[in-house]
Amino acid sequence: MGTYRIMVTGATGYIGINMISKILQEYDNVNVIAAVRSQEQVNKLQKLFNDDARLSFELGELPNHVWKISNIDILIHTAGILNRKDPIKLFQINVDGTRQLLEKAKEAKVKRFIYMSSQSVYGTKGTSLWHEEMPAHPEVLYAESKYAGELLCMKEAFSTLQTVILRVARVYGDGLFTYQGILPHYYAGCVAKKEPIPIFTYNKNSVNYIHISDLTEAISKVISTLKLPNKLLLNIGGDRAYTNLELGHICQNVAEFCQCEKPSLLFIKKHIQASQALSMDITKAKKYLDWSPTTTMEEGMIQLIKARIDVID
Structure with missing residues (x-):
């Protein structure tokens, strides 16, 4: 180039x-x-x-x-x-x-x-x-x-x-100008502050997340790939979708790697709604860009928790 x-x-x-x-x-x-x-x-x-x-x-x-x-x-x-x-x-x-x-x-x-x-x-x-x-x-x-x-x-x-x-997909990850009030950043803050993680049992939707480093790598591939169709629509998402409960369990599992106490889960019961798995097929992006997300949710959560600890300290 x-x-x-x-x-x-x-x-x-x-x-x-x-x-x-x-x-x-x-x-x-x-x-x-x-x-x-x-x-x-x-x-x-x-x-x-x-x-x-x-x-x-x-x-x-x-x-x-x-x-x-x-x-x-x-x-x-x-x-x-x-x-x-x-x-x-x-x-x-x-x-x-x-x-x-x-x-x-x-x-x-x-x-x-x-x-x-x-x-x-x-x-x-x-x-x-x-x-x-x-x-x-x-x-x-x-x-x-x-x-x-x-x-x-x-x-x-x-x-x-x-x-x-x-x-x-929903973007997350420790990076410049990171948003702290949305999932999964909010859960990382709970771990760092030794607070219980709220799990809203009425919301059983699973959401597709993509780490900011994987997104910028995908955009970089769009920049550097010389031959692409004149008009191209691509999904850019993570490996799979996650529920709030799965994110909570991941926080519990990685807390020790961040030298944190294992957080408790606080189940908040409200009106039950039908659950949906909101996931993305990224086959086309893999084909045209020779790209795949590489940051696991566990790795991304560890980064977020450590970053929140540094802010609190």
Whole structure:
């Protein structure tokens, strides 16, 4: 691969910032343009990456001040919001913002557009093993906005823009700007703080998780794989799905490796609902990218617990 210029939107978000870190660590022949909203974010990233000369910045914001795109080989679009309280703003940023970005990328002759979508577009109905050919059934506004972005990427108007859509499982793992309040991070915090782990018995759904390092490796494969179809939709997920109870048992099993007490499980009984296994078929990603997730949930949980211990100490 020759010298590439890669733009990353959502550069200060969990996925975006860890992707920038991955690129700077593994590629000497790549310049990264971080699409940010403010000078404050520029200062934060410059400090974090020690003023790396390969990292530059473009100021802008979706949807009204879309970043300038010039001489970009690959654009990784991770920017978006989850705001459920303001559906108008959500669709303006996640949908209209994506449309404007696609138009600018097409005009600038970007070689490859990578769109970060979500497993949530599948909804919770139908088969328990999601594959790319099954119809989408988004059930919440965020999922609807991500699916609308997918449809934009596939439009005939952008047929000349090579696009890879990644439907990503729930991301976890110790990394830059890690979210601490969601599973399985919350359970890791319980172990570190010597608190019981709450197991909601009404929620027997199993959820597919992917470690942040496995996700950034998959995106890296999309960057480096030279021959891909002009329009490609891929599931990016972990090895399998896990229930809350399984995560709790994993925390109990790995606690000793983190020099922690074995946590107790606190069962919270509420209304029982039908259980569903929400898992992803990643066969296509393995085929096209020569990629598979390598971080086990046990390994990922150990990392999370140790990271939480360091914060508490």
